[in-house]
Amino acid sequence: xxxxxxxxxxxxxxxxxxxxxxxxxxxxxxxxxxxxxxxxxxxxxxxxxxxxxxxxxxxxxxxxxxxxxxxxxxxxxxxxxxxxxxxxxxxxxxxxxxxxxxxxxxxxxxxxxxxxxxxxxxxxxxxxxxxxxxxxxxxxxxxxxxxxxxxxxxxxxxxxxxxxxxxxxxxxxxxxxxxxxxxxxxxxxxxxxxxxxxxxxxxxxxxxxxxxxxxxxxxxxxxxxxxxxxxxxxxxxxxxxxxxxxxxxxxxxxxxxxxxxxxxxxxxxxxxxxxxxxxxxxxx
Amino acid sequence: xxxxxxxxxxxxxxxxxxxxxxxxxxxxxxxxxxxxxxxxxxxxxxxxxxxxxxxxxxxxxxxxxxxxxxxxxxxxxxxxxxxxxxxxxxxxxxxxxxxxxxxxxxxxxxxxxxxxxxxxxxxxxxxxxxxxxxxxxxxxxxxxxxxxxxxxxxxxxxxxxxxxxxxxxxxxxxxxx
Numbered sequence: 001x002x003x004x005x006x007x008x009x010x011x012x013x014x015x016x017x018x019x020x021x022x023x024x025x026x027x028x029x030x031x032x033x034x035x036x037x038x039x040x041x042x043x044x045x046x047x048x049x050x051x052x053x054x055x056x057x058x059x060x061x062x063x064x065x066x067x068x069x070x071x072x073x074x075x076x077x078x079x080x081x082x083x084x085x086x087x088x089x090x091x092x093x094x095x096x097x098x099x100x101x102x103x104x105x106x107x108x109x110x111x112x113x114x115x116x117x118x119x120x121x122x123x124x125x126x127x128x129x130x131x132x133x134x135x136x137x138x139x140x141x142x143x144x145x146x147x148x149x150x151x152x153x154x155x156x157x158x159x160x161x162x163x164x165x166x167x168x169x170x171x172x173x174x175x176x177x178x179x180x181x182x183x184x185x186x187x188x189x190x191x192x193x194x195x196x197x198x199x200x201x202x203x204x205x206x207x208x209x210x211x212x213x214x215x216x217x218x219x220x221x222x223x224x225x226x227x228x229x230x231x232x233x234x235x236x237x238x239x240x241x242x243x244x245x246x247x248x249x250x251x252x253x254x255x256x257x258x259x260x261x262x263x264x265x266x267x268x269x270x271x272x273x274x275x276x277x278x279x280x281x282x283x284x
Numbered sequence: 285x286x287x288x289x290x291x292x293x294x295x296x297x298x299x300x301x302x303x304x305x306x307x308x309x310x311x312x313x314x315x316x317x318x319x320x321x322x323x324x325x326x327x328x329x330x331x332x333x334x335x336x337x338x339x340x341x342x343x344x345x346x347x348x349x350x351x352x353x354x355x356x357x358x359x360x361x362x363x364x365x366x367x368x369x370x371x372x373x374x375x376x377x378x379x380x381x382x383x384x385x386x387x388x389x390x391x392x393x394x395x396x397x398x399x400x401x402x403x404x405x406x407x408x409x410x411x412x413x414x415x416x417x418x419x420x421x422x423x424x425x426x427x428x429x430x431x432x433x434x435x436x437x438x439x440x441x442x443x444x445x446x447x448x449x450x451x452x453x454x455x456x457x458x459x460x461x
Contacts, residue, residue, distance in 0.1 A: 023346075041383065048345065052335065056332035056335035060328065063331060072328070243321070254324045255318055256317055256319045
């Protein structure tokens with residue numbers, strides 16, 4: 001629905017000179033916030049609608065963490081479609097299937113995990129660059145390398161750094177789920193900070209969990225859900241893929257911790273409960 | 285009784301559990317209630333929509349800085365905080381400062397906003413032909429090889445801050461009286 005709305009806006013912009021789709025980017029609100037508060041002006045290429053959307057993202061993050069990324073972000077959907085399509089093609093073409101299997105077998109899992117962990121810091125770097133840069137210079141410094149901007153202005157094709165980043169993101173998305181969300185999205189970083197206050201999270205019930213790790217495999221952000229009790233990772237986008245993939249239905253549920261609900265006493269966690277599978281005892 | 289899990293010994297610190305207790309994954313200390321998935325999805329969809337509606341009601345929902353008259357050639361910049369009603373009313377509002385000059389504004393908009401700037405000077409600065417129509421948008425001129433907007437703003441700032449007499453002296457000889 002959001003993708004359709006943005007596509008309609010971009011088409012209108014190209015054909016009729018309507019407002020640019022950039023005005024619908026919530027991150028523009030965060031970029032322009034300092035300039036708006038201190039001078040009353042908007043950073044170039046941002047509009048008041050960006051501020052409204054930024055507030056909407058904050059409200060959403062306060063209630064349900066990164067749910068904006070999982071349910072509303074059109075660029076996340078773009079990457080997800082690319083990945084799903086690539087996987088579907090690889091499933092149906094035997095040489096690609098064999099190549100994928102060979103890569104999986106030969107890849108160094110530990111090296112990849114370390115690389116992945118280091119690359120995930122990129123979100124914070126990009127966030128700092130975008131916010132501080134916009135505050136200091138009064139312009140959207142991230143725009144030169146923003147793949148979302150490049151995608152919005154694809155009709156006015158121009159070989160630029162932003163377009164290069166878009167191509168790299170698209171290629172990576174064929175192999176990795178949501179690469180930009182994982183490693184570079186500053187809006188995801190903002191939600192990771194604000195979402196710490198969210199009362200809603202996915203919880204794993206160890207009593208009914210079979211430890212099959214299908215939830216972990218389904219997670220587009222590669223969170224090891226099957227080792228968590230309450231998924232409060234900053235990377236969680238609340239997409240519920242893990243919940244949908246869980247074969248033991250009540251094992252993963254969306255739960256809300258309201259302020260009126262008092263915390264359990266410290267000893268309550270050690271109450272005896274049946275342990276269905278040794279695999280579920282992996283991480284305590 | 286030590287927490288070893290199975291027959292194979294597990295390295296690391298040994299946790300002690302009360303007698304007749306079995307090891308289970310740590311439970312959260314928060315008291316939580318299950319939230320139906322449909323309620324979760326409804327929350328995700330409704331909350332942003334409510335914020336946007338509130339923004340519209342407060343007059344903050346603007347996707348563009350131009351009013352309707354901008355497309356018609358006269359142009360207008362809606363003030364931040366002015367509501368959709370203000371935009372719809374299309375009250376012509378010229379830029380008040382060189383920093384407010386936007387690409388969608390026309391040559392006429394700039395001339396109206398800065399009376400000290402003459403059409404010939406502006407078009408010369410923009411590297412545009414002298415017979416360029418006044419309703420032409422600045423971004424159109426820039427795309428056709430004219431100067432970019434930051435350069436134009438800098439020039440306008442210098443020109444506006446300069447006294448009228450000095451501006452006349454520094455005007456190109458071709459346009460001087």
